[in-house]
Amino acid sequence: MAKWLKQLLLGSFIGLFGVLVYLLPLGLALEEKFGLNWLFHLRGVVTSPDDVIVVAIDQPSATQLDLPITPRLWPRDLHASLIDKLTEVGARVIIFDLIFDTPSVIPENDKKLAHAIKAAGNVVLIERLVYRDTGLLIDDEQTQNRLFEEGPAPLLPIIADAAEARAPFPLPKAERVNDYWTFKASAGDIPTAPVIVLQIFTLPIYDDFVRLLQAADPTITEQLPSHAKDGDIEDLILTLRHIFINRPQITQKIQAELNRDSNMNLTEKKMVTSLLNLYSGHEKNYLNFYGPPRSITTVPYYQVSKLHENKIAKNLPEGIDFKDKVVFVGFSGATQPEQDIVRDDYHTVFSNPDGLFISGVEIAATAFANLLENKPIRPLPLSGALGILFLLGFVMGIVFLILSTRESIVLGIFVISIYTFCAYYLFKEAAIWSPVMIPLSQILFAFILAEIQKHHLEKKKSKQLEIQLAEIRKSLGSSYPNRTVERILGNKDEQGICSPCLTTDVAGYTTLSELMDSRDLGQLINEYRDVLKNPIRQHDGHIMDMIADSMLAIWIDDPENASLRTKACQASLDLAAAVERFNQSQSDSRLLLPTRIGLHFGEMSLRRGDGSYNVIGDVVNTANRIQGANKVLKTRILLSSEVADGLDGFLTRSLGDFILPGKTIPVKLLELVAYRQSASEEQLWLCEIFMRALNAYQLQRWIEASQGFYDILKVFPTDGPTQFFLSLCLRYMDEPPTSPWPTSRIDSK
Template identity: 25%
Template structure:
């Protein structure tokens, strides 16, 4: 039950994380960090935009050069008037947006003082009054600027403020949209309560006016501006919208609502949005709006004279008429400044010193080119779908996949979310939230993968603790992939079991000192264990100088018999190498006998409450032990049972005999593995054939023929004990013929003797 509960925990974690992020996506549970990430993602997309020179908009720059040649700012209104007349009368521009406010009279000429004297102290001096009147055209700079605005396509800028206590100054232009035109709708928008605008006479003379009020996001970066803002129930247009409208010869704008009249009547709250503005230009222009009647600014380039999107021309070059008429003809002009001292530099996604005038230029360019990036009204739905899909897919993958695959899949999801977001941005001009999917991916990876890592680490430690003493590290790694599949609980399974023993160990122990004996046996056991574990064998135990091992558990191996025989052959090679080293050190030679048998056994954790061990039990185990003992009688290094021989046909075998070992009534055939079949040469094959012909003659009681063949075999294998055993048996049976029912089977009364 605990195991089942543990398996469900990652799903629960994934569900909880997905639900929490989904709530955040629907603004039920907003997180400031998410907004900051979205801001960052938006800014990165802006920086990736490649600037393309806009040929319709020119920025006349009150730059350092202009300030040096004309004088410090503010300039005399007469200079500004000359600049306006140069642009409109000499260069024939389409519209002029002035990113400058003139709220106070210009007293730099002293005309106001003279006019005051003429009205008060010198009012009786008619000659003085006449002279003042004659100087009005020359010295009344405000009047000169007013006349420069008259009948010319000039749009003046002004500032709104949300300070309810501030005193307004100047005069506002006519509203762009009256409250009555909303049809009773309650439209959410930016609302202001005071303003600093241009002098009444200047605003009345201009064709239009537009507010300049910057609207930074919570991090201080300006990413959008309101195109319409509310003041005393009516709505006024931004400088960029007003300038674009004048340039397009549009006389009015019409709101496009998200709800029709019938839907509005059914809505008791009367809440609605203006989703677009339609200009009555030819052709008509539809300008999409964000909530709060805002528009995202399409920054393309770093801004400024070297930004690459707009051409900057020094104001002094216009005043001096140093430019060809074609440079400015029919262009939309924005008068602004990049001079550091005039403080019209803003923080934008593409830089912290972005000219404020160029923000308006970008919006005008979007209106002219119908190039808008918008947050779709269904962006929340798209975001929610992304969260749900990512939550399900990523949770499933993190639970099922291995660590490396899980990490790669998570990175793929991350790239897919970013790619989809950027594709929607570039191909469909849709600005979708990116932070929420990224946050979900990060949290799911952190918690689900983290949980699995902790649990799997615990399982791995359990696997290492349970099996690390028995199996090779590579097998532990295999088991760690599915730790629940490997337990110490008992089960029946077909395995191949090995017993290995040192020949004459009693004599060896009597010959060596305690220290040397310890080193002798440690070297031997280490080398044998390495051969066993190196071929995926499980080391069961050491029994004095004996080694017990098996293949096929805890990791299932379909070729456990082949691996066991291969290991036994390698162990004999290693034993011969060690024997040479031992002899060189003055120690006794090393010889080992190995018994192998394949069969059904019980494998698992067995023992007592005091001590348990992962081991095997069963008849096949006992037979393996008996076969190891029989190796002494036949003078061979390895004996395998018939089941092992049949399960490992990759080797050439010498059939040694048919025997009944102690505790068994049924005879079994025993074999000595000689070499892998791929390495069996013709000479070796002939010797094996000779042996098997001799064995067959013996079993058919052809004593003479068998004797001759065994002696022939001894010609090439003089020290072969098995051949000597059969010659002794032949001699015995000649004098003592076997009974009629003799089956040629040798019966062993003990583990090691007949």
């Protein structure tokens, strides 16, 4: 296949990959969970509009007013007094995020609240949405199905009838709240509280709005009341929603009329634009959070309730003025313990690490503020997002195949930086949400596939590694032709290679050799060696040396090829299993050959001499020391982090850093436990609990670490690493450890 065609195919594949993922629910979930969260935190906190204030029922207010913190237990005459005070100071709209659906213990308080609401004429009440059983449906096949209808639960009539409007504010049941409904289609397209509040707030420009509608289409205004206060506010909203949904072109006409209008000021024009976008927009809006809890201007309830004690409101925070403001009243805890008592809080992108979430009343205030500012978070239009994803993937797929690895890395970092800045800028300045995680995944995916492709092409061009592999086999007695020897080393007698190195040793071999006849011992060892050879060769390893009970094996290929280390680990597990089967076949328990395995990775020297080949270097020595560490830790297979780094498919247990005998530089050791897919529940539990206990040990939390190790010993009483670190914990409780900490030292070989 031509090179240019491969480039086009890879570019097209990466581009289509991004488009497909974005269109799937998985793509949206990925962007919401990670991309949106990242953009919010990169943007940081922004100032909320001055038009919105939250009056918080919280612990300080409950303490000052000598009331329980639970809002439903507060006397309703207190709310009536609050409404009177807010009305006196000029609040334009008051919203209660409290459910008044049952009578008070004192009926007179309900009458006082209803009277205050009626007198204010600007109070909106929150109501719940519930599912009601509306009857039994029998279809043509005589199957009975219950019918359930979603709708608002009734409030106490005396209070509900006094309100200017009632509306629900349902939030999606999700792990994290990112959006809300403006119109709830499943409940008859009912408008939610932020929509109701915006329409009431903008009633002063109602006549101008109707005038613009009439200029765009004279027939429309016949459906609308002549005056703002005529009729029910919810009916007005539903009528406007119906008009804009069924005549989508009218939005542009009104916007054009608005641009030409000279009778309205800038603030009034912004209100009209907000209404246009609300009624012509989607039924769901993404919340544009201003910051962590209480980023919306928040005043404790008790401070507002004392307004009558000081006409100039010196008890309020500096700069607080309720005149012409929208006031949301509801529970808003300032601390996490408060929220534990009254559960009206939601996990959002700005939830505090200490567990403090944003309250429901603040989310409602945020939603209204977004509508008023006309700044909800808007996803990038679908056509634009798909175009960017395809173009980005297409270009990266082609360019990565052309450039070298180093050039590709530099370009990838540059493109990621530029794209990220553009996404951040759009989000910060225009509240436009561009996909982030999918483009970054595309770039990474394109780089990986391009590198695989280049590696494949490079492998086809050069046979050097294959020849080197063949010659190593020849040194062990294979029948490869002599010319391959020169291909490996050329005219040199030594060649550097990068390879995993495996060493084995039999525990107690010296004692066994003293007890057995030399002929019987020789036969046993020959059978044992055959057991060792098969797993190594099955996984493309090369046995370089076998002396008595010890073996040295290596793997040779591209040093950056992770499959080398994978094969070495596979060989280690299979070798251990083969030895176990061999030992089980012995009728005499004295003939058991428990085998310790050590595995390391790095640079070694391949030498030619006396017609044979051998490897030398620090890697060989370190692998042998790692193998010896099994004796102290009572483990079976130990490997270094150089082997384990980046490998999947294996269950390993990290044991920390060790200074091995004769070494000065610490080596991070891990126990190779099993193939991950075949690991037992007990093995998975052991690794997880051990990791926690070891972490506590490294942080010098001796009691916590000891308890974890004791828990392991209840299930695995002979577990060597647990016994090793538990003994250190008990020692360090009385004798603090010395440097280097937390590196452990093994002195015996």
